[in-house]
Amino acid sequence: MFQRSRRSGPETDPDADLLAAYAAGDLSAARTLARRLGPGALAQATRMLADRTEAEDVVQEAMLRLWRQAPGWRTGEAKVSTWLYRVVANLCTDRLRARRRKDVPLEAVAEPEDDRPGALADMQMRTRHAALSAALAELPERQAQAVALRHLEGLGNPEIAAIMDIGVEAVESLTARGKRALAALLAGRKEELGFADD
Amino acid sequence: MTEPVDDRQLERLFEEARAGEPAALDDAFLARLMHDAAAEMPRRWGAAAGAGLWALLGGWAGAGGLAAAAVGGLWIGIAPPEGLSDLAAGLVGETASVALVPADDLFGLEG
Numbered sequence: 001m002f003q004r005s006r007r008s009g010p011e012t013d014p015d016a017d018l019l020a021a022y023a024a025g026d027l028s029a030a031r032t033l034a035r036r037l038g039p040g041a042l043a044q045a046t047r048m049l050a051d052r053t054e055a056e057d058v059v060q061e062a063m064l065r066l067w068r069q070a071p072g073w074r075t076g077e078a079k080v081s082t083w084l085y086r087v088v089a090n091l092c093t094d095r096l097r098a099r100r101r102k103d104v105p106l107e108a109v110a111e112p113e114d115d116r117p118g119a120l121a122d123m124q125m126r127t128r129h130a131a132l133s134a135a136l137a138e139l140p141e142r143q144a145q146a147v148a149l150r151h152l153e154g155l156g157n158p159e160i161a162a163i164m165d166i167g168v169e170a171v172e173s174l175t176a177r178g179k180r181a182l183a184a185l186l187a188g189r190k191e192e193l194g195f196a197d198d
Numbered sequence: 199m200t201e202p203v204d205d206r207q208l209e210r211l212f213e214e215a216r217a218g219e220p221a222a223l224d225d226a227f228l229a230r231l232m233h234d235a236a237a238e239m240p241r242r243w244g245a246a247a248g249a250g251l252w253a254l255l256g257g258w259a260g261a262g263g264l265a266a267a268a269v270g271g272l273w274i275g276i277a278p279p280e281g282l283s284d285l286a287a288g289l290v291g292e293t294a295s296v297a298l299v300p301a302d303d304l305f306g307l308e309g
Contacts, residue, residue: 022235030235031228038223038231047215056227063231067238125214132211151212183202186211190200195207 015080016073023070034063037081041088047152048092048144050126050133058095062087078162085153085163089145096137096144128193135185143178150175 015036021029041062045055065087066080073080136144142164149160150171157171164171190196203211223231 025239027232027236027239031232034228034231034235035223038228042223042227046218050215056230060227060230060234064234064238067235070238125218128211129215129218132215151209152215154216179208180202183204183208186203186208187200190203193203193207193211195203 013075013079013081016075019066019070019073019080020075022067023073030067033066033080037084038063040081041084044085044088044148044153045092048089048133048136048148049095050129054095058088058091061091082159082163085149085155086165089149089163092148093141093144096133097141099134100137124194131186131189131193132182135182138185139178139181143174143181146171146174147178147182151179 015033018029018033018036022033038059041059042055045058046052049055049058062084066084069083136148139147145164146160149155149163150157155163157168157175160171160175161168166174186193
């Protein structure tokens with residue numbers, strides 16, 4: 001499956017070393033850390049929210065929390081990348097919940113028209129992504145996080161368990177229930193998704 | 199009743215969402231992150247400067263030695279050991295004594 005650059009061996013955490021260097025006054029360590037962790041965090045948020053601008057806001061907030069955590073960071077308790085996955089997932093589900101409260105229509109999420117070749121296919125893909133994100137917003141928070149970490153990030157259950165601070169069995173249960181709920185939520189949008197004739 | 203989206207269709211949605219992964223942070227966004235990182239730095243530097251001074255004093259051990267020396271010096275000033283005046287006179291050629299505590303009428307009780 002797809003591997004993420006944010007992973008590293010369980011015995012060392014170079015990200016924690018960089019965070020310690022930043023806490024000791026080395027700003028260049030923060031830049032290195034942002035370059036290491038930022039792209040993965042941005043990808044995670046973009047997949048969940050289907051909106052790059054919102055995803056950037058989420059990652060900026062998550063990284064701000066990381067900078068503030070730096071002086072008190074306890075190496076060995078949790079890897080920085082695991083912590084960041086958790087914070088980004090939480091911030092994304094907060095955004096999805098807020099979006100649901102505002103009842104943002106799908107058309108508002110999709111991009112404007114485009115005349116380029118392949119633009120129609122791109123637009124269909126964006127519409128499907130927006131529909132998936134909107135359906136995630138309808139799920140209970142923990143189910144949405146588990147489904148996103150499993151099926152959008154491609155993480156294994158033990159890693160998801162560590163991120164969500166729950167057992168592996170609970171991850172399996174949340175993922176299965178979330179996936180069933182997603183399938184039911186998207187049933188009414190088959191035509192819009194291009195699945196009507198499948 | 200509408201049939202739910204099947205596993206194959208759901209997997210297609212997941213795949214497409216994964217395919218849109220941004221390659222790298224653009225300069226403008228990285229600048230936003232670094233602005234925050236820099237803004238959080240002064241507090242760290244303040245803490246680091248305090249820690250540096252403490253280390254310069256030798257930490258707890260150094261500060262303990264410094265305190266002991268101060269108390270010892272004060273004691274010698276109040277109650278100099280016998281012979282110290284003679285030793286000082288021998289070294290500098292003359293002696294002068296300053297009373298830290300008035301010898302009499304400490305609390306102004308007399309007269």
